[in-house]
Amino acid sequence: xxxxxxxxxxxxxxxxxxxxxxxxxxxxxxxxxxxxxxxxxxxxxxxxxxxxxxxxxxxxxxxxxxxxxxxxxxxxxxxxxxxxxxxxxxxxxxxxxxxxxxxxxxxxxxxxxxxxxxxxxxxxxxxxxxxxxxxxxxxxxxxxxxxxxxxxxxxxxxxxxxxxxxxxxxxxxxxxxxxxxxxxxxxxxxxxxxxxxxxxxxxxxxxxxxxxxxxxxxxxxxxxxxxxxxxxxxxxxxxxxxxxxxxxxxxxxxxxxxxxxxxxxxxxxxxxxxxxxxxxxxxxxxxxxxxxxxxxxxxxxxxxxxxxxxxxxxxxxxxxxxxxx
Amino acid sequence: xxxxxxxxxxxxxxxxxxxxxxxxxxxxxxxxxxxxxxxxxxxxxxxxxxxxxxxxxxxxxxxxxxxxxxxxxxxxxxxxxxxxxxxxxxxxxxxxxxxxxxxxxxxxxxxxxxxxxxxxxxxxxxxxxxxxxxxxxxxxxxxxxxxxxxxxxxxxxxxxxxxxxxxxxxxxxxxxxxxxxxxxxxxxxxxxxxxxxxxxxxxxxxxxxxxxxxxxxxxxxxxxxxxxxxxxxxxxxxxxxxxxxxxxxxxxxxxxxxxxxxxxxxxxxxxxxxxxxxxxxxxxxxxxxxxxxxxxxxxxxxxxxxxxxxxxxxxxxxxxxxxxxxxxxxxxxxxxxxxxxxxxxxxxxxxxxxxxxxxxxxxxxxxxxxxxxxxxxxxxxxxxxxxxxxxxxxxxxxxxxxxxxxxxxxxxxxxxxxxxxxxxxxxxxxxxxxxxx
Numbered sequence: 001x002x003x004x005x006x007x008x009x010x011x012x013x014x015x016x017x018x019x020x021x022x023x024x025x026x027x028x029x030x031x032x033x034x035x036x037x038x039x040x041x042x043x044x045x046x047x048x049x050x051x052x053x054x055x056x057x058x059x060x061x062x063x064x065x066x067x068x069x070x071x072x073x074x075x076x077x078x079x080x081x082x083x084x085x086x087x088x089x090x091x092x093x094x095x096x097x098x099x100x101x102x103x104x105x106x107x108x109x110x111x112x113x114x115x116x117x118x119x120x121x122x123x124x125x126x127x128x129x130x131x132x133x134x135x136x137x138x139x140x141x142x143x144x145x146x147x148x149x150x151x152x153x154x155x156x157x158x159x160x161x162x163x164x165x166x167x168x169x170x171x172x173x174x175x176x177x178x179x180x181x182x183x184x185x186x187x188x189x190x191x192x193x194x195x196x197x198x199x200x201x202x203x204x205x206x207x208x209x210x211x212x213x214x215x216x217x218x219x220x221x222x223x224x225x226x227x228x229x230x231x232x233x234x235x236x237x238x239x240x241x242x243x244x245x246x247x248x249x250x251x252x253x254x255x256x257x258x259x260x261x262x263x264x265x266x267x268x269x270x271x272x273x274x275x276x277x278x279x280x281x282x283x284x285x286x287x288x289x290x291x292x293x294x295x296x297x298x299x300x301x302x303x304x305x306x307x308x309x310x311x312x313x314x315x316x317x318x319x320x321x322x323x324x325x
Numbered sequence: 326x327x328x329x330x331x332x333x334x335x336x337x338x339x340x341x342x343x344x345x346x347x348x349x350x351x352x353x354x355x356x357x358x359x360x361x362x363x364x365x366x367x368x369x370x371x372x373x374x375x376x377x378x379x380x381x382x383x384x385x386x387x388x389x390x391x392x393x394x395x396x397x398x399x400x401x402x403x404x405x406x407x408x409x410x411x412x413x414x415x416x417x418x419x420x421x422x423x424x425x426x427x428x429x430x431x432x433x434x435x436x437x438x439x440x441x442x443x444x445x446x447x448x449x450x451x452x453x454x455x456x457x458x459x460x461x462x463x464x465x466x467x468x469x470x471x472x473x474x475x476x477x478x479x480x481x482x483x484x485x486x487x488x489x490x491x492x493x494x495x496x497x498x499x500x501x502x503x504x505x506x507x508x509x510x511x512x513x514x515x516x517x518x519x520x521x522x523x524x525x526x527x528x529x530x531x532x533x534x535x536x537x538x539x540x541x542x543x544x545x546x547x548x549x550x551x552x553x554x555x556x557x558x559x560x561x562x563x564x565x566x567x568x569x570x571x572x573x574x575x576x577x578x579x580x581x582x583x584x585x586x587x588x589x590x591x592x593x594x595x596x597x598x599x600x601x602x603x604x605x606x607x608x609x610x611x612x613x614x615x616x617x618x619x620x621x622x623x624x625x626x627x628x629x630x631x632x633x634x635x636x637x638x639x640x641x642x643x644x645x646x647x648x649x650x651x652x653x654x655x656x657x658x659x660x661x662x663x664x665x666x667x668x669x670x671x672x673x674x675x676x677x678x679x680x681x682x683x684x685x686x687x688x689x690x691x692x693x694x695x696x697x698x699x700x701x702x703x704x705x706x707x708x709x710x711x712x713x714x715x716x717x718x719x720x721x722x723x724x725x726x727x728x729x730x731x732x733x734x735x736x737x738x739x740x741x742x743x744x745x746x747x748x749x750x751x752x753x754x755x756x757x758x759x760x761x762x
Contacts, residue, residue, distance in 0.1 A: 006662075007648045007679055010745040012655040012731030014337045014492065018738045020686040077686065119687030119739075212692065266692035266703060310706065317701045317723045318563060319573045 020118075023261075024078025026208045030201035031085055031256065037184050037194035041147035042093040046190050049088045052097040056104025057084030064113040079118050083107050086126035089191025089252060090296070091133070094143050102136070103129040123303045124263050127296050134296075144187040159188045160247045164239055165292035171236060181246035192249045202255040211259040214268070218275020219254040219282070220245060226283030244286065253295035254278075263303045270309035277302045328530055330554035331564040334699045335732045337492050337557055337655065339531060343614045343621040344495045349503060351625045352638050354401050354426050358629030359411050360386065361419040364668040365459040366466045367393025374422060378405045382432040383605045386422050389454070395467045395669075396457035400607035400627035401426040412665040414632075414651045414658060421666075424629070435603035441514060449518040449600055456599030457669075458606045461591035462486065462560070463652050465670035468592055472518045474581035480519040481584040484569060485512045485593055487528040487535070488553060488560030491653025494673045496610040497590045499623045501528070501535040505542055508590050511597030516547070519586050523547045525569050531555040557655060558730040562587050564699045576726055591672075606669060613639045617646025617676030626667050633663040635674055648679040655731040686739035694733035694743060700726050704733035704743045711750030716757060724750045 038046045061080035065072055087107050091100055107129025115121040134141045144157050158167065160176035169175040180186050184194025192198075205211045224241040231238045244250065249257075258264065258278050265271045278298045285294025316322070363369035370387030374380055380399040387397030403425045411421035438444065444452075454469035474480060485508070489497040501508060512524050526543075528536040530552045540550040553559050553568055563574045565587060572583040580587050588596070591610060598604040607628050614621040619640025626635060632649070636642055642649070650657035651665075652672055694704040702723045710719035727747045734743045 004642070005647065006660060008659045008661050010742055010748065011650075011652075011657055011659075011729070012735050012744065013648065013650055013657065013659070013675075013679065014654045014735055015740065016335070016337075016736050016738070018736075019740065020689055020738050023689075023691070023738055117687065119689045261689050261691040264690070264692075266690050266695050266705060268695070271692075310703075314706075314722055315695060315698075315701045315703060317576055317726050318567065318699070319576045319578065319726070320701075320723075321575070 021077045023210050024082055026205065026210045027082050027256070028078055028085065030204045030208075030210070031089070031191070033197040033200045034089065034191045034194060034252065035085070037197035038089065038190040041149060041184055041193060042190060043148055045093045048097055049091055049093070049095065049100050049190060050085065052100040053088035053091075053104040054081060054084040056101040057081065057087070057108050060105045060108035061113070064109065064117070068113075068117070070117070074118070077118065080108060083112065083125040083129070086256060087129045090126065090130045090189045090249060092141060092144055093190055094145055095133075095137075095140055099133060099137050099140060103133040106132040119262055121262055122306070123300055124257050124260050127257060127300050130296055131300060146187050147185060147193070149185055157187055159292070160186050161286065161292040164243075164247075165286075170239055175239060175243065176247070178242060178246060181243070189249060192252045195246045195251055198251040198255060202251075205255065205259075211255065212264070212271055214271045215259045215264060215275045216254040218272055219250075219258060219279040222276040222279030223250065223283050226280055227287065230287060238287070244283070248293045249295035250282065253299055257295075258299050258302070263306060265306050265309045265313070267310055267313040267315055269315070270306070270313035273309055273313070274302050274306060277305070328552050328554045329568045330556055330559065331568045331699055333697050333701070333732070334556045334558060334564070335697050335735050337735060339555070340492045340614070341495050341498070341531065343493065344612050344623050345498060347495075347499070347621070347623050349499050349610055349623045349625050352627070352630065352635060354428075354430070354627045355630050355634040356426055357406070357631075358400050358424050358426065358627060359421050359631060359666040360397060360400060360424065360629035361411065361413050361421045361666065361668055362387040362397055363413070363419045364397065364465060364628070364670060365395040366464060367391065367395070369420060370394060370397045372408050372420065372422060374405050374408065376405055376407055379403070380405060380424060382430050383435060383607055384433045385457075385605070389467070393467055393470060395459050396455065396605070397422075398457055398605040398607045399424060400629050402429055402431040403427040412662050414660060414665045414668060414671065416658070437602045438600065441600045442517065444517070444600065446518045446520065449514055452600045452603065453518075453596055456595070456603070456605040458592060458595050458599055459669050460589055461595065461609055461669065461672065462589035463656065463670050463672050465668075468588070468596065471586060471588070472515065474519070474586070478581040479584060480521045480581060480586055481523065482570065482586075483512060483515045483519060483521045483524045484565060484585055484587045485524065485526045485590060486560050486562075486565060486587050487526055487532070487590045488565060489532070490529060490555075490557045490560040491655055491657075491672070492557075493614045493675050494612045494653050495614075496612045496623055496672055498532050498535060500590050500594055500610055501532070501539060504594055505535070505539050507594045507597045509539065509542055509548070510601070511593035511595075512548075512588075514596055514600050515586065515588055515593065521586065523549070526550045527553050527565055527569055529553050529555040529559055557732065558699055558728070561699060561728055561730055563728070576723075609667070609669060609671065611667065611671050612673040614673065615675040615677040617643045617648070617678060619643060628669060629666045631664055631666050632660060632674060635667060636663060636676075642676055645678040646676040648677055650675040655735065656729060685741060688739055688741055691738060693736040693738065697732045697736045699730060699732055700728060702727060704747065705741070707750065708741070708743050708746040711746050711753075716750065716754050719750050720754050724754055727751065
C-alpha cells in the first residue's frame with residue numbers, strides 16, 4: 001500500500017450544512033421584499049440611500065480588516081452588507097447621502113469593529129449607526145415625506161406614530177388607516193413601512209430557521225399586552241395594539257433587528273426576558289416618552305443586558321435538581 | 326402513537342442504506358492478531374502469557390486489575406510473538422499481545438450451562454466477568470461492574486439499547502435482525518442478574534422492522550419493545566432513560582441511581598453466549614462503511630484484527646479517502662494508521678474524503694449549540710470559560726456533564742471545535758480536582 005496521510009481531528013465528523021455566510025445571505029434575502037417595497041414607495045431616493053449605506057459599511061469593514069490584519073475574505077460573509085442594508089432601511093428617505101454614509105461608517109466602526117468584529121459586538125451595529133445619526137442630525141432624521149403613491153397637501157408631513165403622538169390623532173379621528181400601514185402606503189423610514197413585505201421576509205427566515213421565534217413573538221405579545229391595557233381602558237385616547245404592531249419600526253425591529261444572533265441571548269429563558277423587555281420598553285416610550293417611536297432605543301437598551309441575562313439564565317442541566325418553587 | 330424521545334438533539338443524515346441490507350459476514354481470522362490489554366474503561370489487564378507461549382482460542386491472556394477492568398482473551402490459536410507496545414485506536418501505544426494465527430482455531434474448553442436461567446445472579450455476573458465482556462456500544466465499560474450496583478440501589482428496569490443512533494452504523498441492526506432470540510434471552514439474563522422487574526427494548530423508528538420482529542418474539546408482561554424517534558443521540562444512556570421512563574439520572578450520577586441498567590444489544594448477545602456457552606468475548610460485529618470504502622459491509626471480526634485486514638476484505642480504501650474513523654461519525658475516533666487493531670469497543674470503521682480544513686468563524690452567538698444540546702448545556706459559554714482559563718465557571722456551567730455527543734459542533738454554523746474545547750476543559754478540571762482533592 002502506498003503511504004496515505006490520514007486526517008486526525010476531534011469528533012464529530014459530520015456538520016450541518018448551515019454556515020455563518022449562509023445564514024447571513026438568508027437574512028439579506030429575507031430583507032429583499034421590504035427593500036423592493038421601499039423602492040416602489042420612495043423610488044430613486046431609496047436606491048441611492050441603499051447604495052450609499054452598503055458602500056459605507058463595506059468600505060469601513062474592509063479598512064478595519066486590513067488594519068487588523070484579518071483576511072479580506074471576511075467581507076464576503078455577508079454581515080457588513082446586512083448592517084448597511086438594515087441601516088438604510090431605518091433612515092428617512094430625505095436624508096442626505098453623506099449623512100447616510102457617516103451612519104454606515106459609524107455602524108461598522110463603533111457598532112462592530114471596535115469590539116473585535118463579527119460575533120463580539122454588544123449592540124446591534126445598524127442601530128448604533130442610526131442612534132449616532134439621530135444625535136448628530138436630529139432634524140434630518142425626523143423630517144418625513146409621503147410615499148410617491150400618496151398625494152398630500154400639507155407642508156409638514158408626519159409619520160403615523162408622529163401623527164398619533166403630536167396631533168392627538170385618536171381623538172381627532174385622523175389615525176392612519178390600518179390598511180395603509182399593512183401595505184406600506186405611509187410615510188416613515190425606508191424599509192419599515194410595508195408590513196406585508198416585512199412579514200413575507202420574516203416567513204422566509206422562519207422557514208430557514210435563521211431566527212429564534214421567541215424574540216418576535218415575545219415582543220409582539222408584550223407590546224400587545226401593554227398597549228392593549230391602555231386601549232381597553234381609554235379607547236378614545238390610545239391607539240389599538242394592532243395599530244402599534246403595524247406602525248413604525250416595530251415589525252422590522254422585532255423580526256430583523258432584535259433577532260440579530262450576536263446581540264441577543266443564547267439561553268432560552270434569557271431570550272424570552274429579552275423579548276418581553278423590548279416589547280414593554282417600546283410601549284413605554286411610545287405612550288409616555290418624548291419620542292413617538294421607541295424601537296431603536298428599546299433594542300439597544302436590552303442589548304446592554306444580554307450578557308447579564310445569559311449569565312443568570314443558565315439552562316437547567318439534565319439531572320440537575322429543580323429549584324423548589 | 327406518539328413516539329418517545331428526549332428534548333433537543335440533532336438529525337444528521339442517517340446514511341444507513343450503505344450496509345443496512347447486508348448480512349453479517351465472517352471476516353476470516355488474519356495471520357496475526359494484536360490484542361491490546363487495555364480495551365475497556367478502567368485499569369489495563371495484566372498479561373498472563375509471554376513471548377513464545379502457545380495459546381488457544383478463548384484462552385485468557387490478560388487478567389483484570391482492580392475494580393474497573395476486564396479480562397482479555399486470545400482471539401485465535403497460535404504462538405505468542407510478542408507482548409509489548411503496539412498501535413492502539415485510542416492514540417497512545419498500549420501493551421499488546423501479538424499472536425501468530427496457526428489457522429486451527431483450537432479452543433479452550435468452554436463451560437456451557439444447560440439452563441442458564443436457573444443460575445443465581447452472582448453466577449451470571451461471574452460468568453460475564455470471566456468472559457471479559459465490556460459495553461460494545463463504544464464506551465467499553467466493564468459489564469460485570471455494570472450488573473453489580475451497590476446494594477442500596479434497587480434496579481427495577483433493564484433497558485436494552487437498540488437505538489444505534491450514530492449514522493452509518495448498522496451492526497446492532499443486523500444483530501437484532503439475525504439474532505433476535507439470543508438478544509432476548511441475554512436480556513432476560515440481565516434481568517435475573519440485576520433483580521429488575523421489567524425489560525424495555527428501545528429501538529429507533531428507522532428500524533421498525535426489527536422492532537416488530539422482536540415484539541413478535543417477546544413474552545409479556547415484563548418485556549416490552551418501545552419505538553423511539555430517530556434522533557441523535559437517542560441511544561445516549563441518560564437521554565434514553567429519560568425518553569423511555571422520564572427519569573433523570575442525577576448530575577454526576579449513574580443509571581442505577583434511578584433504578585436502571587442499560588445494555589447495548591451487542592453486549593446483550595455477548596452476555597447470552599458467555600452465560601449459556603461460556604464463550605469469551607473474542608469477536609464482535611462492526612460496520613465498515615462510508616464513501617471511502619470500496620465495498621461497505623457488516624462483519625464479524627476477531628478482536629485484534631488490524632484495520633488493514635478489515636478494510637482489505639471490504640475492497641480497500643478508495644484513493645481519495647483521507648479520514649478513517651473508528652466508531653460512528655458523531656463520536657468516533659479518527660485513525661492515523663491502519664496497523665491499529667479492532668478492539669472490543671470498535672463498533673465501526675468509516676472512511677471518506679474530508680475537506681482538509683473548513684473555514685472557522687467567530688461564534689455569532691446564534692445559540693444553536695444550546696438549542697440542540699441533549700444534556701441542557703450551553704456549549705459556547707462553556708467553551709469561552711475554558712478558552713479563558715476560567716475552569717470553575719466552566720464546571721458550574723456543566724462542563725463535566727458533557728457526554729461529548731457532538732450535537733453542538735454538528736449544528737454550529739461557525740465551525741467551532743466545541744467538543745475539542747470541552748474535552749480539553751474536562752481533562753484540566755478533573756486534573757485540578759485530583760490535585761486539590
